[in-house]
Amino acid sequence: MGDTLRVPGRGVRRAVAVVTVLVLAAGIGSAVSLTAPTLVSDLGLTGSPAAPEPVPPVPALGPLAATAPLPTTAGLEAALGEAVADMPGRFTGTVLDPATGAVLWASDAERALVPGSTAKILTAAAALLTLNPTDGFVTRVVAGTQPGTVVLVGGGDPTLTALPEGEDGVYPGPARLTELAQEVQERMPGPIDTVVVDTNRYSGPTSAPGWDPADVGAGFVTPIEPLMLDGGRLDPTLQDTPRTDEPALVAGRAFAELVGADEVETGTAPGQGERLGSVTSAPFSELVEHTMRTSDNVLAEALAREVAVVRGGQPSFAGAAEQTLAALTQAGFDPSGAVLVDGSGLSTDDEVPAQVLGALLAAAATPAESDRDTDFLRPLITGLPVAGGDGTLDDRFGVDAPSASGRGTVRAKTGTLTNVSSLAGLVTDADGRLLVFAFMSNGASPATVRPRLDALAAELGGCGCP
Structure with missing residues (x-):
């Protein structure tokens, strides 16, 4: 379940934020009305106001004192x-x-x-x-062995997204499938009819001992494969939302749709396949x-x-x-x-x-x-x-x-x-x-x-x- 048992509260906080803005706006409006020229004139306060003395800034935060005593x-x-x-x-x-x-x-x-x-x-x-720390996950596409075939090679990046530029999911600075598809189409000499999905970067089971199978549907995890979109989320904008149980194929189908391919299958990239495009995630330190x-x-x-x-x-x-x-x-x-x-x-x-x-x-x-x-x-x-x-x-x-x-x-x-x-x-x-x-x-x-x-x-x- 990870860090669960959280009470939904974002709607409440949003409402509080709106109320706060309205209260601030009301306060600002009052300040403006009390200093309006007509009110100043009506009160007989027509003299030029004195310039306020500048107040030196006081640091609100500073470094901790190295001499602070240790608790016993x-x-x-x-x-x-x-x-x-x-x-x-x-x-x-x-x-x-x-x-x-x-x-x-x-x-x-x-x-x-x-x-x-x-x-x-x-x-x-x-x-x-x-x-x-400045490197990131790399997802790449190489030419397949057959005409019209490309291989989408999973590089381990769970933050890869199919959202277009300008739309954000839950991950910082994600690599975009749309950018990868555009690169491939520009370099591919002819139409693409088949996308091969290569998940050979990882080995072994996709679920760990001690995991609850219900956690996929509950939104806490997805089968661990080296190719997926938005951590396998069905809704890429929510942190905890139901996940797919076949993340690599979902990513392959999304890529096939972007490049106009009709077929998606699993396989292995050829050893000397020509690289047609690649995208890189945010740096590991940020991730x-x-x-x-x-x-x-x-x-x-x-x-x-x-x-x-x-x-x-x-x-x-x-x-x-x-x-x-x-x-x-x-x-x-x-x-x-x-x-x-x-x-x-x-x-x-x-x-x-x-x-x-x-x-x-x-x-x-x-x-x-x-x-x-x-x-x-x-x-x-x-x-x-x-x-x-x-x-x-x-x-x-x-x-x-x-x-x-x-x-x-x-x-x-x-x-x-x-x-x-x-x-x-x-x-x-x-x-x-x-x-x-x-x-x-x-x-x-x-x-x-x-x-x-x-x-x-x-x-x-x-x-x-x-």
Whole structure:
């Protein structure tokens, strides 16, 4: 189910936005009427107004002080301990200082639990450590072996869209099938009658162990193939909407319609086939941010497969999981206790300790020591949803909730499956110290646990905890 159980609220927010605009407009109108020339004259205020003294700007935001005091373990235990003791289900958690890497507080942090979508932190980190951040997925078309035949070769890009230029779906800067079709038609010497769909970039099953088959119809995932449109969505403008169960063929048919072909079939591109066109997705760094913000399961799986391809592993679920952990190990992280069977965290067979999530986020949030530092993992942080603001946290940390103080200050990756809840991210405490946290619970309903995890993160943010 990924990050589900969200209450539809966009219509409500839209209404609130409209009311806000009307109130602002009314306020502006009042201001104009009170300063109109006729009113000034009627009141006898006809003198020239004095020029106001310029007010020097005051910075609203600034860097965190490097000298901000660290909370103590005893202080954190006093602030968090009671809530943790009352947390339903099996709990694991940790709090770290990213500036030093020190673990400030932990509760069974080495214990591996089902992470839900916080497993995407491992996938995203491996992608950032393995892939060139400015590269993207490439979808190409080559000439077939028969006259009038072209081969559409899947390059792993789930963001490819059939929407025309000027119309946007859910993905940032997507490659467009219309552009690819135009390129091919310009270079093809004659009419096209057959489109061959090549999905050989990936191997193995298209569904992972521990996935619920109903998740396709529910809109959380589609069979993982290296060719699809808009993540397999039937409505490309909605994040969670029913998906197709044959994404590559759907993409092939859409391309055939654009180039005027009558036949669509599956096959393999010839080894020396002439390239007729190609399109490239948004850069991997942007796609990682989008994956973190929206918890996009299909995009996470594509990134994991790309890690496997680049590292020379098998481009399957098992191969991608293996290479994800290998990439983290090679980079100096210790993923001990982590067991992955997919890249999205949608599987109930995944297990990850809170200390692994915390270590990765702490590394991503570590302050740069010089202008020459290359912060490969920074998109892990910049992609985190903001509490009460965007992504999968847009409808959490409500204004009347116990976690309300965390609105706009907590940034975290969410994770939700049946009886699985997790929250991992960062917050600045009351003394101005940036802290990283990872909280996980298994065995109790998310409806009960998620508000408590939110409140725990908000409490951390409000704590000086000396």
